[in-house]
Structure formats: structure tokens, C-alpha cells
Amino acid sequence: MPVFEYAPAPESRTVVDIAPSYGLFIDGEFGEAGDGKVFKTLSPSSEEALSEVAQAGAEDVDRAVKAARKAFTAWSALPGSERAKYLFRIARIIQERSRELAVLESLDNGKPIRESRDADLPLVAAHFFYYAGWADKLAYAGYGTDPKPLGVAGQIIPWNFPLLMLAWKIAPALATGNTVVLKPAETTPLSALFFADICRQAGLPKGVVNIITGDGSTGAELVAHPGIDKVAFTGSTEVGKAIARTVAGTKKKVTLELGGKAANIVFDDAPIDQAVEGIIGGIFFNQGHVCCAGSRLLVQESVQDELLDALKRRMGTLRVGDPMDKNTDIGAINSAEQLARIRALADAGEAEGAERWAPECELPSSGYWFAPTLFTGVTQAHRIAREEIFGPVLSVLTFRTPEEAVAKANNTPYGLSAGIWTEKGSRILWMANKLRAGVVWSNTFNKFDPASPFGGYKESGYGREGGRHGLEAYLDV
Amino acid sequence: MPTTVPAYGKEAAERLASMADVTADDRALRRFLHGLPGVDAVGLQARAATLGTRSIKTTAKAYAIDLAISMIDLTTLEGADTPGKVRSLCAKGINPDPTDRTAPQVAAICVYGDMVATAKEALKGSGIHVAAVATAFPSGRAALPVKLADTRDAVAAGADEIDMVIDRGAFLSGRYLDVFEEIRQVKDACVREDGTAAHLKVIFETGELQTYDNVRHASWLAMLAGADFIKTSTGKVAVNATPPVTLVLLEAVRDFRAAVGVQVGVKPAGGIRTSKDAIKYLVMVNETLGGEWLSPDWFRFGASSLLNDLLMQRQKLSTGRYSGPDYVTVD
Numbered sequence: 001m002p003v004f005e006y007a008p009a010p011e012s013r014t015v016v017d018i019a020p021s022y023g024l025f026i027d028g029e030f031g032e033a034g035d036g037k038v039f040k041t042l043s044p045s046s047e048e049a050l051s052e053v054a055q056a057g058a059e060d061v062d063r064a065v066k067a068a069r070k071a072f073t074a075w076s077a078l079p080g081s082e083r084a085k086y087l088f089r090i091a092r093i094i095q096e097r098s099r100e101l102a103v104l105e106s107l108d109n110g111k112p113i114r115e116s117r118d119a120d121l122p123l124v125a126a127h128f129f130y131y132a133g134w135a136d137k138l139a140y141a142g143y144g145t146d147p148k149p150l151g152v153a154g155q156i157i158p159w160n161f162p163l164l165m166l167a168w169k170i171a172p173a174l175a176t177g178n179t180v181v182l183k184p185a186e187t188t189p190l191s192a193l194f195f196a197d198i199c200r201q202a203g204l205p206k207g208v209v210n211i212i213t214g215d216g217s218t219g220a221e222l223v224a225h226p227g228i229d230k231v232a233f234t235g236s237t238e239v240g241k242a243i244a245r246t247v248a249g250t251k252k253k254v255t256l257e258l259g260g261k262a263a264n265i266v267f268d269d270a271p272i273d274q275a276v277e278g279i280i281g282g283i284f285f286n287q288g289h290v291c292c293a294g295s296r297l298l299v300q301e302s303v304q305d306e307l308l309d310a311l312k313r314r315m316g317t318l319r320v321g322d323p324m325d326k327n328t329d330i331g332a333i334n335s336a337e338q339l340a341r342i343r344a345l346a347d348a349g350e351a352e353g354a355e356r357w358a359p360e361c362e363l364p365s366s367g368y369w370f371a372p373t374l375f376t377g378v379t380q381a382h383r384i385a386r387e388e389i390f391g392p393v394l395s396v397l398t399f400r401t402p403e404e405a406v407a408k409a410n411n412t413p414y415g416l417s418a419g420i421w422t423e424k425g426s427r428i429l430w431m432a433n434k435l436r437a438g439v440v441w442s443n444t445f446n447k448f449d450p451a452s453p454f455g456g457y458k459e460s461g462y463g464r465e466g467g468r469h470g471l472e473a474y475l476d477v
Numbered sequence: 478m479p480t481t482v483p484a485y486g487k488e489a490a491e492r493l494a495s496m497a498d499v500t501a502d503d504r505a506l507r508r509f510l511h512g513l514p515g516v517d518a519v520g521l522q523a524r525a526a527t528l529g530t531r532s533i534k535t536t537a538k539a540y541a542i543d544l545a546i547s548m549i550d551l552t553t554l555e556g557a558d559t560p561g562k563v564r565s566l567c568a569k570g571i572n573p574d575p576t577d578r579t580a581p582q583v584a585a586i587c588v589y590g591d592m593v594a595t596a597k598e599a600l601k602g603s604g605i606h607v608a609a610v611a612t613a614f615p616s617g618r619a620a621l622p623v624k625l626a627d628t629r630d631a632v633a634a635g636a637d638e639i640d641m642v643i644d645r646g647a648f649l650s651g652r653y654l655d656v657f658e659e660i661r662q663v664k665d666a667c668v669r670e671d672g673t674a675a676h677l678k679v680i681f682e683t684g685e686l687q688t689y690d691n692v693r694h695a696s697w698l699a700m701l702a703g704a705d706f707i708k709t710s711t712g713k714v715a716v717n718a719t720p721p722v723t724l725v726l727l728e729a730v731r732d733f734r735a736a737v738g739v740q741v742g743v744k745p746a747g748g749i750r751t752s753k754d755a756i757k758y759l760v761m762v763n764e765t766l767g768g769e770w771l772s773p774d775w776f777r778f779g780a781s782s783l784l785n786d787l788l789m790q791r792q793k794l795s796t797g798r799y800s801g802p803d804y805v806t807v808d
Binding site: 001002003004005006007008009114118269270271272273274277278317326327423443444 | 514516517519520521531532533535538540541544728759760763764767769771772
């Protein structure tokens, strides 16, 4: 039988110039942290240190917030059409530098270049373009004729989509006239620092965007700082709860985009081949590091065998390995810590009696790797059906009737997203009304668009990002 | 009715016969076809597009180019075809690159029925098949006896493969059983005097079937009727083979083998002109069906101008330079 082996097709690293160290971006200038502390950021696929970045302390956070406060007066007073010009300029620079940014993101995050190139960067630019378009039309957004910005936004973003989450946070904040202090995740700070450079390239006034790097303690300082008017956080439910406690009783507004344990529901009349693709994309996109990942597959009993055969066959064609290879489908797990968490939960699945399956695949010897994994025989009582794994691990459950599918899908502390696969339109509408999830995809999964609001029910957080709804979070309404 | 000699063996023929109840009457056949999983157009197109982004370089590219050449049904289907034109096409099929004898030969030469004898003679000893289009190609608008006579003519003249077109009018009006019967009778007409049979490729003209669901239904219909190959198009209409349509065919042959145990080949035709396109199709075969279909026995390209682009890419890989159209033969 002939074998069609794809020769390696590595993207060039030379398109991105990573400095040996980076400071904090405050008031339009890069500078060291007050106490000179630094930490390293690693490439998850090789464990190689890429650069050193500053660890911002309380004093640095204070400086950043003050710079944002000072810039707010002039920035918020600009006509919307003027703010739009800056945002359009930023969007265009992102497009021009997209190859460089995609390579950088893959190096720092471990995600395959085809995803950073084909999914992340186009969406990043699209978000800036979209909110640039809103900047001079806020009077028509449905929040009164002259909605006002909140002031200084303290924003904390996760490591799964570093630049995209930055865009989701910064674009609407600036369009509505707020200024920001943003803290990227400690394992993926580089693209935010490159974005700081893009702000300078775009001539954005000093202090409108401030980027401070650091770990959870920096984030906690930012959230607690009395000088901010709004907290926007995307990350784990645990940290989200801590943030909610911190801001409780203050005047700060808060939006939280937290975890998820989405149900991907496949009925027996589903377009099977496309459902399989949707399941694959739903859980293995970005190594499963997606808060709205379809990590619970609910399949109608009558097509279980057929679907699982097709799914396993398809999983066998996934290519795991070097994120810089253009043919890689699944890259590296973002950190040793995350890998340990995925392993622990997968082991728990096995210990609790679910059946584990993974296609044969060779994993690189250095870096953090986890093969795409499938668990069958999972019940609602298993930990792997309840806890967010945030990795390439799919739990398969079955159902017999639409009512049972709804009950199982909703039986989770989370409610970020869900997917329905059926050829019957009326069932899609009926299900979508019953499912307690912020986004319900039908016959597709993991589709994002700047015009579409995104956010959760229950422990998946509150507030919406994206679309016209996303403006509300940054306006005094 | 003469008995069909299946190319795929007795056991498979028995399994196919066990599916007879789904073709018992029009209603049973329609129920069966409409009971197949639907095709979501958006998802299908997205998948085909994703497969098209595989980056095929160096050794993989060299392998793919040679494989693609060996899968070509080098085709001339013009009213103006002459024996001379067919003979020169045959010579090219045998020896595609006069400057490089390591270039593989093509799979078949595809001609109109009246050119079969000429092609057969010109290809003698080469192992290259002669494929003939039959059944009132390309419209398929003729009485069944005419179509069958057309087929028998080509087979008698020595055709190794018959490319038939289905009656799209009957298909679109829901007369599935008529289409089924027609394919079966053409299949029977492919039987030679010695009991062996020409391979039957069934052309759907997917551009006219419009929906992907129709393409899937047509695929199963043809396979149930005994098609050895299923083929997208004639190359004579505005929309011919596309990656999503071909993907539906690939999924159908995969599912058919899983269900019935019979392996069927796939042939996209029309509009595939560049090496880059051809390689995208091979990637699609590789990742949908695997190595078992990566051979001229199970996958073909219906093309005329593709060969030259493959040859130019092949020369580029071996010399490091692009040559140009004057360094490959015109026909």
C-alpha cells in the first residue's frame, strides 16, 4: 500500500525578531520593573527560553493605571471618527505584520502555525476593523444618544489565544473611549509586547494602551487598584471567582469570561462527515485550549458505533508535532503545569472506569505534548464529564431522546457554548431555546466573528464580548 | 439479460446482491438514498478548503507528481479528433517527457468510441488502457438501445474502460430506478465475448446535479448498480470537478466499502489543470481514504492539459529551473 508522507514544511523563524528582554509598556515607553524583577517565557514545543520579561509589582501597576488615567481625558474627548482612525491603522498594521505575529504566537504559545496564521491573526485584525467601525456610531448602538466611556479598564487575558484575547479586550475598550492597562498571561506575554510596538507605530497617544507583564500577583494588584473603573477578565473560573470577590462592593464594573464544558450533541440524522469534522475542530482546535471547546460529545445511541468509528478514523489522520510545520494539526501543550493537569484528569478518567483511546502517534521528546485522546463509556458522574480539562481530551456520552440530550447538556456548572448536529431545522431551534449556553452552534462548531456576541451562563462568567453587545461592557449605560 | 461479470469477485458480488431489497422498486430506492446521512454544504466546503492548505514540498512533491501522472486519463474528446491526433496523444501517454525517460506513463487514453481501435493499436504493448466515453456522451440524451449499442461498439473495438453518463433528467425528476436500471444494463453491455468485462466508470455531471446531497445519492445509486468507478463530470459543462464534490465521492466510496465490502474508484474530471490542484486532490484521497486508494487502479484524473503542468513541475524539481511550455510536447 503506497504511503504519501508529507515532507516537513517549516515556517521560517527569521521573520520575527525577538529581543533578549522586554520591559513594561507604560505611558508609551518600555521600561524595567521598579524592583528589576524578570521572568522567562519558554517555547512550549522545545522548552527553549525565548526572552525575559519584566515582572510588574504594585508600584508598576500604579504607574500604569495613572498613565491610563492621564491619557483618558484627551482620548475620551476625541470624536469617535478620530479614535476610529487609530483603530483602523492598528488593524492594518496587524494585517501587514500578520506573518511575523503568527510565527511569534506559535513560538510563544505552541499552537500550530496553520491556526495562528489562518484563524488567530485574521480574527485579530477583524476585531480591530469591526470595533473601529463602531467608534463613530456609538449613538446608534442602542445605549442612548451619547453613551460615555467608563474610564480606565484593567484587562487580564489568558494564554490560549494571546493576541486574539487582547483584540477582544482592547478594540472595544478603545472604540468606546476608554484607556487600558492590559496584563497578558505569564506564559505568553510576547505578542502583547509586540502589540505595544504596533501602538507606537500607529501613533496612538501615550498612555492609552499600557501593557504590564507578570504573574497572578500582578493581575491581583491590577484588579484591586482603586484607580480602575472596569475589570475585564478571561481565564479560569477559580480566578474569576476571586476577582468577583475583590471587586464586590466597589463601583468597578466587571466582565468575566470563564471556563466551559460544552456539549456537542449529535443526533442520528446528522450530516455525519461534517459532524465528525465539527467534533474534531470542537475539541482538538488549539490543543483543546479553548474555553468553549466541545469537550463533551453527546451522541444519540443509535449512531454511536458508526460515529465513533468515523471519529477514530479521523483522529488517526491528525498530525501532532512541531507547531512551526505548516502541516501540523495539533501543537504543544502550553506549559508543564497545564500538561500535568491534563494528565491528572485523563488518569482520573481511566481510574473511574471510562475507556481511553488515542491514535498511534509519535510525540516529540522535548516540550510539552499530549496525544489527542478519546474517552468512551463516560457518564455524568465521571470527573472528566464535569471538570474542564482544557486539553485535547474528548469525553463521549450517549442519549436516547432530545429531552435527555438537553438535560445532560445543561447538567454542568458551566454554560458557555453548545453544538447541535441534525438535519432537522425545527429541532435545532427547539434545542437552542432549551440549552443554557451563551453560544449555540448548529451544524458547525468553534466559529467566531467580531459581530457575534460571546459569553457565558452560570460559572462560565457574565457579560458579553463581541458584537454590539460587547460595547455595553465599556459604556456607562 | 446477460449476467454481469463483476471485477471485484464473487464474495463481494454476493454482498452486493444482498442489497437487492433497497433496489426492489423506486420507493425503496428513494427511501434508502434519502436515508443516507445528509451533507452539510458549509462544513463540506470548509473541510475541502482545509485539506487544500497542506504544504507539499520536496520529496513529497516529487512523489505526488509522479503519482498524479500515473493516474491521468489523458483525454481528447473533440468533434475534430482525427486518428493522427489520437495517435500522437497515445505516444505522449506512453512517453510523456521525451527529455526524461523516467517520467511514468499515464493510466489511460480517453477517446470517443470511434477512436478506440486507433488508440488500441497505438498503445499496443504499453499496458496503458483505452477508455471510451459512451452512452450518448456528454448529454446522455438518447434512447437506451442507442446507448447500449454505443457501449457495445466501444467494447467490441477493444475499450478497456467505458465512461458512461447518467440520465440527469431522470435523476433530477426522482426516477432513481430508471437511472439504476440503465447503469446495470450498460454494465452488462461492458461484458466481452470471452466473459471478461470492461471497467465501468459512471459520470454524474455533478455541475448539473446542483446539491451535494444529490451527488451523494448518485454515488450510492451508481455503486449499487455495479459501477467500478464513479466520476464527477464530462468536462463539457460550466462547472466540472471541484474539491468539495470530489470529497463527497471519496466519502461515498469509503462508506460503500465499509457497508458492502466492494471497493470503487473515483475520477474527478474537468478543470484540473495545475500540479498544485492535482496535489490537493491527492491529499484529499490520502486523508479521506488512505493509501489503499492512492493508485491508478482506484483514483484517476480526467484531464488533458494537466499532464504538461505536471511535467514542467517535474523538470523544475530535477533541474532546479522552470523550463516553459516549449520544453514539453503540445500533444
